[in-house]
Amino acid sequence: MSAIAKRRERERAQRHQLIITAARELAEAEGWEAVTTRRLAExxxxxxxxLYSHFDGKEAILRAVAVEGFGELAARLRRARLATPEPPQALHAVCRAYLEFATEQPALYQAMFVLPTDVKFAHAETPPPLRAAFDxxxxxxxxxxxxxxxxAEVTWSALHGMAALSDSGRIPPNGQTxxxxxxxxxxxxxxSGPAAL
Amino acid sequence: MSAIAKRRERERAQRHQLIITAARELAEAEGWEAVTTRRLAExxxxxxxxLYSHFDGKEAILRAVAVEGFGELAARLRRARLATPEPPQALHAVCRAYLEFATEQPALYQAMFVLPTDVKFAHAETPPPLRAAFDxxxxxxxxxxxxxxxxAEVTWSALHGMAALSDSGRIPPNGQTxxxxxxxxxxxxxxSGPAAL
DNA sequence: GCAGCATCATAGCAATGCTAGACATTGTGT
DNA sequence: ACACAATGTCTAGCATTGCTATGATGCTGC
Structure with missing residues (x-):
C-alpha cells in the first residue's frame, strides 16, 4: 500500500472516530432524540x-458508540475490582462503579443498555469488551x-434496573447509595446464595 | 345536557378508548416504531x-396506554399477593406476576417503564394505579x-432490570425463573435485611 | 326548511433518515 | 507537463414522520 493511501486511511479512521465522539457528545448534551444526521454532519x-460512507446508517453509529462504551465500562469495573481485593468489598466496589458510570454518562448508558440494538449479548459475535464487562x-x-x-446476571439486572429507573425519573435519584x-x-x-463471600 | 349531547360524549369516550386500544395492539404486534399517527388513524x-382532538400528540397517546397498563399491573400484583397469604411466598408470587406481565405484553411494558415519559413517579401527581402497583x-x-x-424499590428495580434486559435480548430469556x-x-x-419475613 | 355550528377530511408544512447524481479535487500514466 | 481516470464530497431530492390550517359535510335547533 502506498504512503498516500496509508495517509488517507489514517484520515479516514480519524473521521470515523470523530463521528462517534460527536454523536456521543451531542447525545450527552441534548439527548439522543437531538442526534439527527443533519446536526451530526454539521x-x-x-x-x-x-456519515453513510462510514456507517450503514444511524443505527450503526449508535452501535459504535455503544461498543466504545462497553470498553470503557469494562476497564472501569476492572479497576474498581482490582483496587479492592477482599471479595465482599470487591462486589460492592464494582457495583458502585457501574452505577457511577451510568449516572455520569446517561446518554452513553442508554445507547448501551436501553435503546433498541442489534448487538448480540451472550452470543458468539458478542463484542469482547461487553463480555469482559460482564466477566x-x-x-x-x-x-x-x-x-x-x-x-452475575441477577446482580447486573438489579443494577441496570436501578440505573434505568433512576435516569428516567421513575425512582428518586437520591436513594441510590x-x-x-x-x-x-x-x-x-x-x-442460600454465594455463601461466605 | 341534552340526550344527543350525551350520546356524542359517549361516542367520543368510546373513540378515545378505541385509539388507546389500537395503539396498544399495533405496538404489541409490530413494535412501537411501527405506531405512526397515519397507521393508527387508518x-x-x-x-x-x-387523534389530535383526543390527545395532545403522540406522546399523550403513549402516556394513556401506559396509565392503562399501570391499572392492569396493579390488579394483577394484588391478585397474586392475596392468593398466597404467607409473606415469603407472597413476595415470590408478586415478583413472578410482575415478570409474567412484562413478558406477556412487552410493548405495553415498554410504554410504562422504558420509553421516555413525562409521567411523574413518586410525586404528587403520580397516577393512583401506579402508586397502587408499587404499594x-x-x-x-x-x-x-x-x-x-x-x-420495595430495590426489588422492583431488580425485576425491571431482568424484564428489560431479557426483552431487549441482552440476557437469555430462558433463565428467568x-x-x-x-x-x-x-x-x-x-x-441484615427484612429478617424473618 | 333553513341558518348556524360542530365535526371531520383533504392538503400541506417542516423535519427526519437516506440516496442518486453532479462536481471537484486528487492521483496516475504517457 | 498534461490529459485522463478515480476517488471523494456536496447539492438536491425522495419518502416518511409528527402536526396543523383550511375547507367541505352533515347534524342541531329554531
Missing amino acids: RVEYSQPV EFVSCFPSDSPRRELF ERLDFLVAQIAGTS | RVEYSQPV EFVSCFPSDSPRRELF ERLDFLVAQIAGTS
Whole structure:
C-alpha cells in the first residue's frame, strides 16, 4: 500500500472516530432524540452522505458508540475490582462503579443498555469488551460456585434496573447509595446464595 | 345536557378508548416504531386530525396506554399477593406476576417503564394505579420495618432490570425463573435485611 | 326548511433518515 | 507537463414522520 493511501486511511479512521465522539457528545448534551444526521454532519463539518460512507446508517453509529462504551465500562469495573481485593468489598466496589458510570454518562448508558440494538449479548459475535464487562461481575463470586453466572446476571439486572429507573425519573435519584448498600448486602450475605463471600 | 349531547360524549369516550386500544395492539404486534399517527388513524378508521382532538400528540397517546397498563399491573400484583397469604411466598408470587406481565405484553411494558415519559413517579401527581402497583411490593414486607420502601424499590428495580434486559435480548430469556428464585431468596432471606419475613 | 355550528377530511408544512447524481479535487500514466 | 481516470464530497431530492390550517359535510335547533 502506498504512503498516500496509508495517509488517507489514517484520515479516514480519524473521521470515523470523530463521528462517534460527536454523536456521543451531542447525545450527552441534548439527548439522543437531538442526534439527527443533519446536526451530526454539521458538527463534524461534513455533509450527511459522509456519515453513510462510514456507517450503514444511524443505527450503526449508535452501535459504535455503544461498543466504545462497553470498553470503557469494562476497564472501569476492572479497576474498581482490582483496587479492592477482599471479595465482599470487591462486589460492592464494582457495583458502585457501574452505577457511577451510568449516572455520569446517561446518554452513553442508554445507547448501551436501553435503546433498541442489534448487538448480540451472550452470543458468539458478542463484542469482547461487553463480555469482559460482564466477566467482572462473575469474578466477584467464588470461582468454585457453578452458579456464578446466575449471580452475575441477577446482580447486573438489579443494577441496570436501578440505573434505568433512576435516569428516567421513575425512582428518586437520591436513594441510590442506600439501595446499592442494601442490594449487595442481600446478594453477598445469605447462606442460600454465594455463601461466605 | 341534552340526550344527543350525551350520546356524542359517549361516542367520543368510546373513540378515545378505541385509539388507546389500537395503539396498544399495533405496538404489541409490530413494535412501537411501527405506531405512526397515519397507521393508527387508518386502524381506527378516522383521519389523523381526529387523534389530535383526543390527545395532545403522540406522546399523550403513549402516556394513556401506559396509565392503562399501570391499572392492569396493579390488579394483577394484588391478585397474586392475596392468593398466597404467607409473606415469603407472597413476595415470590408478586415478583413472578410482575415478570409474567412484562413478558406477556412487552410493548405495553415498554410504554410504562422504558420509553421516555413525562409521567411523574413518586410525586404528587403520580397516577393512583401506579402508586397502587408499587404499594403491592411494599405490602410484601413487614409493616413495622421503616425500610419497607427501600426494600420495595430495590426489588422492583431488580425485576425491571431482568424484564428489560431479557426483552431487549441482552440476557437469555430462558433463565428467568432461576434468576427470580435466586433474587427472592436473597431479598427475603438474610438477617441484615427484612429478617424473618 | 333553513341558518348556524360542530365535526371531520383533504392538503400541506417542516423535519427526519437516506440516496442518486453532479462536481471537484486528487492521483496516475504517457 | 498534461490529459485522463478515480476517488471523494456536496447539492438536491425522495419518502416518511409528527402536526396543523383550511375547507367541505352533515347534524342541531329554531
